[in-house]
Amino acid sequence: MKTTTKVLLTALCVGALGSLAAMGVFGAFSSTTTNAGNTITAGTVAIADNDAGAAMYSITNAKPGESVSKCIKVTYTGSLDADVRIYTTSTIGALGQYVDLTITPGSQATPTFPSCTGFTPDSGGALYTGTLASFATAKNSYANGVVDYPGTGTKWAANESVVYQVTATLQSSAPEAAQGATTGAHTFTWEARNQ
Amino acid sequence: MGTSATDRFTRAIGAAIGLGLVAALIVAARPAGGHGGVLPASLRFTAALDGAVAAEPAAPKPLLASGPMRPGSHARGDFTLRNQTGETLAVRLRAKPSSTALDGTAQVRLESRGVVLSEGTLQALRQGTAKPLRLAPGGAVLVHVVAWIPAEVETGYEGRDVAVALEPVEETLR
Numbered sequence: 382m383k384t385t386t387k388v389l390l391t392a393l394c395v396g397a398l399g400s401l402a403a404m405g406v407f408g409a410f411s412s413t414t415t416n417a418g419n420t421i422t423a424g425t426v427a428i429a430d431n432d433a434g435a436a437m438y439s440i441t442n443a444k445p446g447e448s449v450s451k452c453i454k455v456t457y458t459g460s461l462d463a464d465v466r467i468y469t470t471s472t473i474g475a476l477g478q479y480v481d482l483t484i485t486p487g488s489q490a491t492p493t494f495p496s497c498t499g500f501t502p503d504s505g506g507a508l509y510t511g512t513l514a515s516f517a518t519a520k521n522s523y524a525n526g527v528v529d530y531p532g533t534g535t536k537w538a539a540n541e542s543v544v545y546q547v548t549a550t551l552q553s554s555a556p557e558a559a560q561g562a563t564t565g566a567h568t569f570t571w572e573a574r575n576q
Numbered sequence: 577m578g579t580s581a582t583d584r585f586t587r588a589i590g591a592a593i594g595l596g597l598v599a600a601l602i603v604a605a606r607p608a609g610g611h612g613g614v615l616p617a618s619l620r621f622t623a624a625l626d627g628a629v630a631a632e633p634a635a636p637k638p639l640l641a642s643g644p645m646r647p648g649s650h651a652r653g654d655f656t657l658r659n660q661t662g663e664t665l666a667v668r669l670r671a672k673p674s675s676t677a678l679d680g681t682a683q684v685r686l687e688s689r690g691v692v693l694s695e696g697t698l699q700a701l702r703q704g705t706a707k708p709l710r711l712a713p714g715g716a717v718l719v720h721v722v723a724w725i726p727a728e729v730e731t732g733y734e735g736r737d738v739a740v741a742l743e744p745v746e747e748t749l750r
Contacts, residue, residue: 384582384583384586387583387586387587387590388586388589388590388593389590390590391586391587391589391590391591391593391594392590392593392594392597393594394590394594395590395591395593395594395595395597395598396593396594396597396598398594400597400598400601428627429626429627429628430627431627431628431660431661432627432661432662433628433661433662433663433665433746433748434663434748435661435662435663454627454660455627456625456626456627458624458625458626458627491658491714492630492660493659493660493661493662493713493714494660494661494662494713495662496662539635539636540625540634540635540636542625
C-alpha cells in the first residue's frame with residue numbers, strides 16, 4: 382500500500398470515528414416540559430397624605446364667627462382596591478360643641494398643604510356637616526366613619542387621590558361659657574381597608 | 577513486522593488530520609457568538625407616589641420603557657417631582673425592582689438640575705440616591721433617568737425583563 386493511501390485511510394478512519402463521537406455528544410434525543418415561575422405575592426393597602434406631619438389648623442384667641450379652611454390631599458398607594466373612611470378617636474374638649482365642622486371632598490390642580498388655592502369641591506357636596514363634638518361622638522371608628530370614594534367610584538384604586546377641605550368655624554352664637562375653652566388637640570384619621 | 581520511520585510519520589500526520597476534523601466539527605456545532613442571537617433585556621421605570629410628593633408621569637404610566645436592550649444599549653426618560661406639603665423636603669429616590677434579575681447588570685444614572693444624584697448598579701439604587709433633592713413647598717423639579725447595560729457585559733441579561741418603581745423618601749427640613 383502506498384504511503385499516500387495510508388495517510389488518507391488513516392485520516393478517514395480518525396475523522397469518521399471522531400464524527401460519530403461528536404454526533405453522539407450532540408445528537409441525543411430528549412424532551413421536557415415545565416411550568417415555571419409560580420409565585421404568590423400579597424397585595425398592599427397603603428394610604429398617605431401631604432401634611433408632612435403638620436397640623437391643618439391651630440388657632441388661638443378665636444373669636445365667635447371666626448373660621449378656618451384648610452385642604453389636605455389623601456392618596457391611596459396600595460395595590461388592592463380599598464374602602465376609605467374618615468373618623469377621629471380624639472377626645473374633644475368643651476369648645477367642640479360650639480365649633481362647626483365641614484368636610485368637603487374635591488380636587489386641586491397643584492395641592493400644597495394646607496392651602497386650598499384652586500380647590501374645586503365635588504358635585505356631591507360636603508361629606509360631613511355638624512359640630513366637631515358630634516363628629517367625635519358619631520364618627521369615632523372605622524365602623525362608623527364617613528365613607529368616601531374618588532369621584533363617582535366605589536373603590537380606591539392605586540394612585541387615586543382626593544383633596545379634602547376641612548372647615549372649622551367657632552359659632553357666632555357661642556355662649557359666654559365658651560370663653561377660654563378649647564377643643565384640645567384632635568386628629569382626623571383616614572383609614573383604608575381592602576375590599 | 578517493523579515499522580519504518582516514514583510509516584510512523586505518516587500515521588501521526590493522519591491522526592493529526594483526523595483530530596483536526598473532529599475539532600472542526602465540534603467548533604462548527606457551537607452556537608453563534610456575539611449578542612445578536614440571544615434575547616434582549618428590558619427595563620421599565622415608573623415613579624411611585626406617596627402623599628407628600630407627586631410625580632408626573634405617575635405609576636402606572638412608565639417614565640422610561642427601554643425596549644430591547646443588549647450590551648451597549650441606553651434608554652432615557654424624565655419625570656417631574658412636586659412637593660405637595662407645606663414644608664421644605666429633602667427627597668431621595670430609591671429603586672424597587674420587580675426582581676433581582678438585572679441588579680448587578682443594569683446601570684442607572686439619576687440627574688436633576690445638572691447634578692448627578694446617583695450613578696451605579698440597579699442594586700445600589702435600592703439603597704436610594706446619594707444626594708437628596710431639596711424641594712420647597714409647592715416646588716417641582718425635573719429628574720432625568722438613564723439606564724444602560726455596559727458594552728463589556730457578556731451574559732446575565734438575556735431575556736430578563738424588570739419593572740422598577742422609583743420611590744420617593746422624604747425628610748422634612750424645618
